[in-house]
Amino acid sequence: MHTTGFDEARLRRLHLEHAPAPARLHDALQRYQLHAQHPELHGDVFELHLSGLQRPLEAAEQLLKRDFPGLTPRAARQITQCAGPDEVERMIGTQRVPLALASEARWLLRDSRLDRACAGFYQAAAVNADTERLAFGLLADAAPWAQSVRVELRNDSLSGDMLAHVGAEGAADVRYVIRRGQGYQASPAASENDTLFQALWWHLDEAQKQVLGEGGQTGEQLGHALAVRAGEQRERAATLLGMAPKEGAVRPPVRFGDGRLGYPLSGGDALRPPRGQVLTTADMRARQSIRAGLHQLFPHRPAQDVMWLALQLAQRPGRTVWAAFSELARQVERLDLSLRAWRGQATAVNYHRRQRVGQMIREAWEPDFYGPGGVDELIVRNEPVGNLPVLPADLHFGHLHRLSLSNVGISALEGDFLGRFPQLRSLQLSGNRLMALPGLGNLRRLVSLDVQHNRLTTLEGVQHLSSLTQLIANDNALTQVPGLATLTRLTRLDLRGNQLAVLDGVQSLTLLTQLDLSDNLLSALPEQIHRLIRLQYLNLSNNQFTSLPGGIERVVGLTQLNLSGNRLGELPGTLSGLNRLLQLHLAENRLRSVPAVIGNMPSLRILNLRGNQLEAIPEGLERLRQLTELYLGDNQIVIDVAGGQRLEAFSELRTFSLKGNPIGMIPPLRNLDHLRHLSLRATGxxxxxxxxxxxxxxxxxxxxxxxxxxxxxxxxxxxxxxxxxxxxxxxxxxxxxxxxxxxxxxxxxxxxxxx
Known part of the structure; x- marks a missing residue:
């Protein structure tokens, strides 16, 4: 009941009126029971299991589920039962959901999403992405952090995807909560299996805990306090999740044809004739006919856009307004025919997906004379349609600056497909089965290219993209990147998970700040790698390096260096020249010792030496007074008196792992007042x-x-x-x-x- 916002008075009124309990209440109870019985179920699998426990859908309910797949069978049944029998019969006959029922479905989906978000405050198994965002937002409302603090929720590691955050981007004090599987870790802090609220509680300042009262005493009480707040302030919770306000609230502004936002005045008309000009009855009818025709061509556009199009048609040079309209109508018809043919080739599985994607393409197109202020992006994600439609030869999307076709299941692009988008600045084709990108070299204005998780063996054409600043091509089958040295404006290059044995040209990318070459076949880097003076993040993990790549020690701007999973047998003393390093990862190598000069890295916060062949606590570590995380697990370390004394120097240490070592004794760890997590797993x-x-x-x-x-x-x-x-x-x-x-x-x- 708390998760749905229903109070006792409302339930009492339903009982007095002999009305059935709302579908949302039944669903919330069933979700609670299912989470308790099967805490391992999450996401689509959980929803499928839940639907299987409810009564099969009837014809009208199937139509609702078709257009609003997020509805549960019980919710769809409630909507159709509230409609009149004539309306239901018409809906089945026309195969279209009436506007009134569609509106009811949208608001029911809105409230159900809130219910699921709030359920995570009461059950750990029910926590979802909305619960996380809501917890961050409500906590920032109730007891905000100082302006210098930013708290981020990231997935799996400090460099993982950011899932939620509060605080300014440039804040000096950044604190992290890491989601690991179904648990959370306040990093650097306590267990990896804390609840979300316990992890947030670790990052609260004393002043915040005082503001929260009882809610600030423990992580459990914090979760309860946020749950109460979410139930009492559902509209605020909806706002934090980016939902539309309830109907009857403030009327949102509209976008005029020239791109401005505002409120139209009564009687306004973009085609009002100049003062002194008199329109005949025929003129008025012609204008009305043009507008009516444009409404039919672009039913998804607001009235202001249609008025603007009519004005632009009237100003087309060398042709009458009727000729211009007829030409536009023929273009739209050709587009509709191509999309209809594509939809007709669909299987039963992806028909509705193609229907949705076709509508997105249709709504993204506009004539080239529309001008500024129109649609500038086409975003299609997670709609596996198999292939893309063959568009009419004369149809272009030159107004689009961003195109995303992510996880749509395509294995090839038509030769001229990318050429239809000549003004693109951002292109995302991730999560498909592409083996080539024909026409890529023609996108000369491209700034960002994301083609990760495909089957690409080459990036032919990329050498012509001289404006590119971001290239992400992780998890492909690349053996080379042609013309890499020409991409001199790159600031980010991600090539993780390919088959690169060499990478010529990377030394010329002197603007790079982030370089990820992990999970490749590299054993060396170009000699001039030290030219990357702006580089801050370098990931070379899981390659075949047997020694530190020459020149790395001179990339003095590095703050994060990852060499885990290689074959390093020793480290040169020159490594200490990287005195700006905050993170150094050397796990899963063959190191028997670490040079004492490692202590000359005063800024180091995280040091990972897990899975090597160390036999003692390395000398020099005691000078790393700013360490907050130290991982020495899975070595052969036996702690002697000297080693125990070195470990007492880490006054800022929060996380320390000695797991898998025959340590012999537990070090006293005096002076480690900030320590929150210690792993002594499998130490004998x-x-x-x-x-x-x-x-x-x-x-x-x-x-x-x-x-x-x-x-x-x-x-x-x-x-x-x-x-x-x-x-x-x-x-x-x-x-x-x-x-x-x-x-x-x-x-x-x-x-x-x-x-």
């Missing part, structure tokens, strides 16, 4: 480290996969007081201790789910 510990845990009660400690067999009464008492600060899975505890541990964990898990 045989005794429960109670003294250490009592000294560091604020730290989440992962003790899974060790050899601990016994828990004292004092240890069990500590666990009872701190059930969410410890992981003891896969230890050979005796049966009695194991049963008591599981009982305590089950009790905590039940309480947290109720929250």
């Amino acid at each position: 510990l045989s005794e429960f480290p109670l003294v250490f845990l009592e000294r560091h009660a604020q730290v989440y400690v992962d003790l899974a996969d060790n050899l601990i067999v016994e828990l004292s009464e004092r240890a069990l008492a500590w666990i009872r007081q701190h059930p969410n600060r410890l992981n003891l899975n896969n230890n050979p505890l005796d049966e009695q201790d194991l049963a008591r541990w599981r009982a305590m964990w089950a009790q905590f898990d039940t309480l947290s789910q109720r929250g």
Whole structure:
């Protein structure tokens, strides 16, 4: 009931009137039960499972689902039951949803989306992207961070996709929440399996917690406080999710033909004759006929656009207004015929997809004389239509500056297809099955090109795109990038997941700030790589480097360097010249030692040495006083007295991993007041480290996969007081201790789910 915004008074009124409970309420209850029974189900799979639990659709309900696929069968049934039998019969006969029912469906979808977003405040399994955005927005409303703070939610890692954020883009203090699977991590902070609200709570300042009152005491109470706020302020929640306001609110402005936004005055007419000119009855009828014809050609355009088109037609040189209109009508007819033929070739599976995409193409086209202020982009995403329509030869989209055909299932482009879009500045063709891009070289104005997740073996033509600043071609089959050296305006180049063994020309791209060459076959870089003086992000992970590529140590602007997953046996001391580095990733190499001069990187925040062959805590690490994350897992490290002393220098450390090392002893970790997450998984510990845990009660400690067999009464008492600060899975505890541990964990898990 809380997730839907229904209060007791409204339910009482429904009961007194013997009215059925709304579909949204039934759906919310069924969603709650299904999430509880199958927390592993998410997204489309969950919705499919939910629909399967409801009564099959009847004919009118199928029509509603066709045009509004987000409706549940129960919601579609509620709409048709509220309509009169004559209206339902007409709908089935015409195969078209009446305007009134369509409007009802839109608002029901709007409210259902809000319901699903709010459900995530009560069930961890129900959290979705809207819940995340809503939590960030409501928290910023209730207790905003300082202007110097920005909080970002990113997917899987610090460099992953940004899912939500609050705060200014240029804020000095950027804090991160990382979504990892179904859990969240306040980075740098505690567990990777926190709830969204616990992770947000870690980033709250004391002043914010005071403003929130009880809601600021724990992550669980924060979630409850935001849930109450979402229920009480549903319209604000809708605004935060970018939804349209409820009908009857402020009338939005319209776009005039010349591109301006505003409110038309009564009686205004773009074709009003100049003062002193008298229109005959025939003139008036002609103008009315032109407008009526334009309305038929462009039914999706507002009246102001149609008036503007009529004015432009009247000013076409060398032809009468009727001749200009007839020419325009023939163009539209040819476009409609090509789209209709394309739709007629569809299978039953993709017919409706082609119908939707065809409508998008139709609405994106406008005559070349329309002028500024018209449509400037065509965005089609996640509509697998198989192939694209063959457009009429004389039809162009020269007014479009942005074209996105992402995840539409195409395997080829007609030879002149891209030539229909000569003014493009941004082209996105990601997530298809393309093997070539014919005509690419003709898009001379292109600034951004995204062709990732295809099957491209070459980027022939890209060498002619001299204005390009961003090239993203991840996850293809590229073995070369022809003419790369000519793309001198590039600031971002992403070629992850290809088959590149060499990359000639990259050294000439001196404006680059971001370069991702991970998951290729590279073993060397061009000698002049040091010319990339503006480069800040360099990812060379999962290649075949056996030594640090020559010249890298002279790219002094680097802030992030990733060399994980290579074959590095040693590091040169010159690496310390990268004194602006914030992140250094060297995981999964063959390093037996690290040069002590690594301590000469005073800005380093994250150091990842996981999966190497280190046998001790490297000398020099103790000088990295600004480290917040240190990963030393899966080495052969045994901690001696000197190593333990080095670890006490990291006063800013928040996350520390020693997992998979035969450490021998738990370091005392004194002075690490900011430490929040410590992994001692699979380190061979045989005794429960109670003294250490009592000294560091604020730290989440992962003790899974060790050899601990016994828990004292004092240890069990500590666990009872701190059930969410410890992981003891896969230890050979005796049966009695194991049963008591599981009982305590089950009790905590039940309480947290109720929250």
